[in-house]
Amino acid sequence: MIEHELTVTNQLGLHARATARLVQLLSGYGCSATLAAKGREVNAKSIMGVMLLAAGRGTKVLLRVDGEDEQACADAVAALFERGFDENP
Amino acid sequence: MRRLLQGQGASRGNALGRAWVRLPDVLEVGEEHIEPGQVEAELERLHLAIERVRAEMQSLRERLQGALPPELGQFLDLHALLLDDPELLQGLDEAIRGQLLSADYALHLQRERITAGFRAMDDAYFRSRVEDIDQVIGRIHASLHARHDGRTGMAGEVLACESVAPAELAQLQQRGVVAVVTSAGSPLSHSAILARSLHLPMVVGVPGLLQRVADGEVLTVDGGTGEVVVEPGPADLRHHRERRRATARELRALRRLRREPTRTRDGSTIELQANAESPADIARAHALGASGIGLYRTEFLFLQRTALPGEEEQFQAYRDAVLAMNGRVVTIRILDLGADKADRTGLSLRDESNPALGLRGIRLAMARPDVLEVQLRAMLRASAYGRLRVLVPMVSERGQVLHVRAELARLAAALRAEGHGVAANVPLGAMIEVPAAALMLPTFLGDVDFLSVGTNDLVQYLLASDRDNEALGELGSPLHPAVLRVLRDVIRTAAAAGKPVSVCGEMAGDPRLSPLLLALGLEQFSMHPATLLDVRQVVRACDLMHLRARLPALLRARDRSGIERWIARHHPPLGEG
Numbered sequence: 034m035i036e037h038e039l040t041v042t043n044q045l046g047l048h049a050r051a052t053a054r055l056v057q058l059l060s061g062y063g064c065s066a067t068l069a070a071k072g073r074e075v076n077a078k079s080i081m082g083v084m085l086l087a088a089g090r091g092t093k094v095l096l097r098v099d100g101e102d103e104q105a106c107a108d109a110v111a112a113l114f115e116r117g118f119d120e121n122p
Numbered sequence: 123m124r125r126l127l128q129g130q131g132a133s134r135g136n137a138l139g140r141a142w143v144r145l146p147d148v149l150e151v152g153e154e155h156i157e158p159g160q161v162e163a164e165l166e167r168l169h170l171a172i173e174r175v176r177a178e179m180q181s182l183r184e185r186l187q188g189a190l191p192p193e194l195g196q197f198l199d200l201h202a203l204l205l206d207d208p209e210l211l212q213g214l215d216e217a218i219r220g221q222l223l224s225a226d227y228a229l230h231l232q233r234e235r236i237t238a239g240f241r242a243m244d245d246a247y248f249r250s251r252v253e254d255i256d257q258v259i260g261r262i263h264a265s266l267h268a269r270h271d272g273r274t275g276m277a278g279e280v281l282a283c284e285s286v287a288p289a290e291l292a293q294l295q296q297r298g299v300v301a302v303v304t305s306a307g308s309p310l311s312h313s314a315i316l317a318r319s320l321h322l323p324m325v326v327g328v329p330g331l332l333q334r335v336a337d338g339e340v341l342t343v344d345g346g347t348g349e350v351v352v353e354p355g356p357a358d359l360r361h362h363r364e365r366r367r368a369t370a371r372e373l374r375a376l377r378r379l380r381r382e383p384t385r386t387r388d389g390s391t392i393e394l395q396a397n398a399e400s401p402a403d404i405a406r407a408h409a410l411g412a413s414g415i416g417l418y419r420t421e422f423l424f425l426q427r428t429a430l431p432g433e434e435e436q437f438q439a440y441r442d443a444v445l446a447m448n449g450r451v452v453t454i455r456i457l458d459l460g461a462d463k464a465d466r467t468g469l470s471l472r473d474e475s476n477p478a479l480g481l482r483g484i485r486l487a488m489a490r491p492d493v494l495e496v497q498l499r500a501m502l503r504a505s506a507y508g509r510l511r512v513l514v515p516m517v518s519e520r521g522q523v524l525h526v527r528a529e530l531a532r533l534a535a536a537l538r539a540e541g542h543g544v545a546a547n548v549p550l551g552a553m554i555e556v557p558a559a560a561l562m563l564p565t566f567l568g569d570v571d572f573l574s575v576g577t578n579d580l581v582q583y584l585l586a587s588d589r590d591n592e593a594l595g596e597l598g599s600p601l602h603p604a605v606l607r608v609l610r611d612v613i614r615t616a617a618a619a620g621k622p623v624s625v626c627g628e629m630a631g632d633p634r635l636s637p638l639l640l641a642l643g644l645e646q647f648s649m650h651p652a653t654l655l656d657v658r659q660v661v662r663a664c665d666l667m668h669l670r671a672r673l674p675a676l677l678r679a680r681d682r683s684g685i686e687r688w689i690a691r692h693h694p695p696l697g698e699g
Contacts, residue, residue, distance in 0.1 A: 044593060049254060053200050079209030080200070081236055081255060087243045109473075116475050 034099040035107045043117035046089035051118040052080050058113055064100025066110070077110075124355050127328050127335075129303065131348035132314035135323030136365040137301035139280040141352075143337045146260075146284045154224035164218050168225040171265040176205055178261070179289045197254070201289065204258040210236075226266055233259045257287040264290070280341045282331055288316045295322050301343040303350055305331035317345075319652075325350055376655045380411050384658045386666040387694075392640070394658055395451075395648040397626055401439070404446045406651040414451035416648025417513065417574060417626040418443055420497070421459060424469065430493065436500035444508035451509045453551065453574065453648075454501055456494070456526070458483045458515040469493065478582065483516025483553075488525060498526075498533050506543030511551055513574055518556040520566040526550060527569060553626075555579035560608050563615050573616050574648070577627025581605055600629050601685040606642065606677060613643040624648050633660040637692045638685075641669040641676055663694035 041047055047055070059066050059078045066077035070092055075082030077096065088094055098106045113119075156164050179202055204210070210232060217228035233256065240252035277298025285306045286294075291313060294302065300323070307313060307326040317324040323345035335341065335352055342351045342362045351358045384392045395416030396407030407415060423431045423439055431439075444452050459469055459482060469490065474480035487494040504510055514526050527550055534544045549571035554560050560580065563573075577600060582589045584605060587598035609625070616623035624646035629635050631649030633656040639647065640661070649657060672692060679685045 044591075049197075049200050053203055056203055076209050079207050080203055081207050082209045084255075085236070085239045112473055116473075119475075119477060 034097060035103045037096045037098075037107050037111060039094050039096055039111060039114040041088050041090055041092045041094065042114065044090060046092065047083055047086060047094075049080075049084065052083045054118050055083060055110070055113060056080050058109055059106070062098075062100070062102050062106040062109075064098045064103045064106050066099075066106065067097045068094045069097065070094040123353060124358070125334060125352040127331065127350040127352065129325040129328035129331075129348045129350060130308070131344065131346045132307070132326045133317035133320075133322060133324035133345045134369075135301070135321060135345045136362055136369060137280060137323045137343045137345075138354075138359075138362055138366075139278045139300045139341060139343075141282050141335050141337060141339045141341050142276070142279040142299075143332060143335055144281060144283040145332060151226050151230040154227045156218075156222050156224055158222060161219055161222070164225050165215070167266065168214060168218070168229075168262075171225070171262050172205055174265045175258075175261045175289070176202065178265075178293060179205075182289050182292045198288070200254060201258050204255060205262075210259075226263065229259060229263050229266070233263075253285070257285070261287050261289060280343055282335050282341075284332065286313050288313050291316050291320060291322060295320055301325075301341075301345065303328055303331060303335075303341070303343060305329065376659065379655045379658050379662075380409070382411075382658070382662070384413070384661050386640070386661060386664050388665050388667050390645075390666045392661050393624070393646040394654055394661070395453075395624065395626075395646065396651045396654060397631075397648050398443070398651070401442060401446075403651055404443050404452075407654075408446055408448070408450075410651055410654045412450075412651065412654055414453070414509075415443065415447060416453050416624050416646065418452060418454045420455060420457050424457060424459060430469065430496075433496045433500050433503075436497060437503045440501055440504035440510065441507050444504050444510050447508065449508060451511060453511040453513050454504075455513040455515055455553070456484060456487050457497060459486060478579075478588070484514050484522045484526070485516060488522065494526075494529065495533065498529055499537060502530065502534050502537055502544045502548060503542050505545035505548045510545065511549040511572065513551045513553055515553045515576070516556060516579075517552040517554070517559045517566075519558070520569060523550070523552055523566050523569045554612055555583065557584050557608070560612050563612060567615065567619050567621060570621065572621055573612065573623040575609065575612055575623065575625045575627065577605070577609075577625055577629045580608065580627070584608060596682065599682055600627075600635075601682045601689075603677075603679060603681070603685070606638075606679075606685065609639075609644075610642050610673075610677065617643060622646060631657060633657045634689060634693070636660040637664055637669055637694065638676065638689055640664055640666055641673045641692070643670070643673075659696060660694060663696050665694070 043051060045051065056078055067074050068077045068083060068086060070086050070088050073086065075086055077083060096107060096110055179198060183198060213232050214228050217223045217231060218225060236255055237252050279299050280301045280303060281294060281299050282303045285304050286302055291302070302317065302322065302324045304326045305328055314324060314326060323343050325343055325345055325348050328350060339352055340354065342354045342358055344365065354362065384394045386392060393413045395414045396403065396412035397417040398404045398407055398415050399419040400422050404415060423436060440454055481489060501510060501512055512530065514523060517523060530548060530550065537544050551572040551574055552559065552566065552570045553574050553576045555576035557580070578589060581600045582598065585598060585602055587594050589598050613623055625639060625644055626648040629639065630647040631653035633653065636657050647657060669692060676685070676688045679688055
C-alpha cells in the first residue's frame with residue numbers, strides 16, 4: 034500500500050470536471066484507491082464519493098492506493114494533481 | 123379560472139396543451155421490502171433500468187451529434203460516468219441484498235444520503251453540483267417506475283415539474299410533449315441549452331408551479347416572455363394563435379432560404395460552407411444548400427475506439443462525404459487530436475501539462491508519420507470521386523506545409539502506380555490559428571492553395587485566454603481590436619495573392635457578427651449547419667459596399683464596447699425571406 038499526500042491546486046477544486054478526469058484516469062488501474070480529507074475517506078474511483086469531499090483549492094488530501102499497479106497509479110494521480118487537472122490557471 | 127404565472131423564458135416558441143403535472147419522484151416512495159427469493163429479480167430490474175438510462179443518453183448524444191455545445195457534451199459524459207459509479211452501485215447492491223429493500227426504496231435512500239451530504243457543504247459551487255447527481259438518480263428512478271404507471275408523456279401535453287434532466291427532454295419531444303414548464307432551474311441550465319437546440323418551448327423558475335396547476339388543466343406557454351396562462355380565456359387563445367402564426371412565418375421564411383442563393387442586397391455572392399464532424403452533418407449541410415464543406419473534422423473516426431482506423435475505413439468515410447456533396451468542395455482536415463481529447467488509441471500524449479500548446483494537429487501528425495501516411499493515402503484515393511481539399515491544422519511554420527505537400531506528391535505517385543485513381547489537383551490549405559502563422563503569412567502563402575482561419579483557437583492564442591476557463595469571462599471574447607486587425611490582415615494578404623480564405627470558427631456561425639466579417643472583406647464562411655440559414659438571412663439583408671466603406675470606423679474601435687456599438691449600428695433590418 035502506498036500513501037501520498039497531495040494538494041488541490043486548481044482554481045475550482047475537485048469539482049465535476051476535475052473529478053471526472055480523476056475517475057477516468059483511475060479506471061485504467063486495477064489497484065484500489067481512496068482519498069481522505071477533512072476527516073473522511075472516500076472511494077477515489079467514485080465521482081460521487083470524490084465530489085462529496087468538497088475539496089476546494091488548497092485542500093490537502095491523502096491518496097491511498099493498494100494493489101499490483103499501485104506505484105504507477107500513485108505517480109499518475111500525483112501528476113494529474115500537479116498539473117491542476119489540466120485547467121489552465 | 124384564468125391564472126397568469128410568470129417564469130423566465132428559457133427556450134423560444136409558443137405552445138398550447140394540457141398540463142401533465144409531475145411531482146418529484148421522491149415524494150412517492152414508501153419503505154418497501156422484498157422476500158429473500160426476490161433479490162436477484164430486483165437487482166435485475168434495477169440494472170435494466172440503468173441500462174435504459176444509458177441507452178437514453180447514448181441516443182441523445184447521437185441525435186445531437188455536432189449540435190451540442192462542448193460544455194454540454196462534457197456534462198453528458200459526466201452523467202454517463204455517474205451511471206457506473208461504484209459508490210452508488212455498491213450502496214444499492216447492499217441495500218437490496220443485505221437489507222431486502224425494493225430497488226425503488228434503495229434508490230430513494232441513496233439519493234437522500236448523497237444529497238444530504240451535498241447540502242451540508244459550505245461551498246455554494248459544490249453544493250449546486252448535487253443537481254447533476256440528483257438528475258441521474260432521478261432518471262434511474264423514473265426508468266424503474268416507467269413499468270408501473272406508464273405515464274411518460276403524451277402528444278399535446280405540457281410537462282409541469284420541478285426540474286427536468288437533459289436526457290429526458292429529447293424523449294419527451296419524441297412522444298409529442300409540446301412544452302416544458304419547471305418551478306426550479308435557470309435559463310442557463312444544461313436542460314435549457316438543450317431545449318433551445320431541440321426547439322422545444324420551455325419556461326423555468328415559475329414560483330409555486332406545482333401547487334398552482336392541476337393535472338389536465340389547459341395551458342398556453344410563451345417560451346420567449348416566460349408567461350404561462352392556466353385555463354386561458356378567449357383573448358389569451360387569440361394572442362397565442364397570433365404568436366404561433368408569427369413564429370410559423372419566421373420558420374417558413376427561413377425554410378425558403380434553403381433554396382435561395384447567398385447574395386448580398388447589392389448583388390455579391392458570399393459562399394456559405396458547413397463545418398461537419400460526422401456523416402450526418404454532411405447530409406444536413408447538403409440539405410440546407412451549403413456551397414461546400416469548409417471543414418470536415420476527422421476526429422470522429424479516431425475517438426471512442428481502441429485501434430486506429432485503417433486506410434480502407436478512412437477512404438470510405440472521405441469518399442462518402444465527397445459523393446454526398448455531389449460536386450461541391452469538401453475540405454478534409456488532417457487529424458487534430460490533442461492531449462485534451464479523450465482518445466483511447468494511444469495516439470496523443472496523456473500527460474501534457476498544456477495540451478492547447480502541445481503536440482497536436484500537424485505536430486502530432488509529423489511525429490507519427492505512419493498515421494499521417496494512412497490518412498493522406500485515404501484522402502488522395504477519395505479525391506478521385508469529387509472535389510476534395512486537404513487542410514493542415516495548427517500550422518506555425520512553413521516547413522510543416524512543405525512536408526505535407528511533399529508527402530501528398532509522393533503518395534499520389536505511389537497510389538497511381540498501384541492502380542488507384544487520384545485527382546490531378548488536390549488543393550492544400552493551411553489553418554490559420556497560431557498567431558505566428560497569421561503574422562508571417564507571406565512566408566508560406568505561395569506554398570498553399572487556400573486558407574482557413576480557425577478563429578476559436580486563434581482568439582484563444584492571440585488573447586492568451588483559455589476558452590474553457592469560465593473565470594476569464596469576456597477576456598476571451600473575439601470582439602477585441604487585435605482579433606479584428608489580424609483577421610483584416612489575413613483576408614487582405616490572401617486576397618492580394620488570389621488565394622481563397624474562409625473563417626471556420628464560431629464567429630462565422632454567429633449571425634450577429636456577419637456584417638462585421640463582411641466589412642473585413644470575408645467572402646467565405648464555414649459554420650455548423652444549424653446556423654447556416656440564420657447567417658444566410660442576415661447576409662442577404664446586408665449591403666456589402668456600404669459595410670466595406672464602414673470598415674475604417676470598425677478598425678478605429680479601441681475596445682469591445684466600441685466594436686459592440688459598431689455591430690449594433692450595422693445590423694441590417696431583416697425582412698421576410
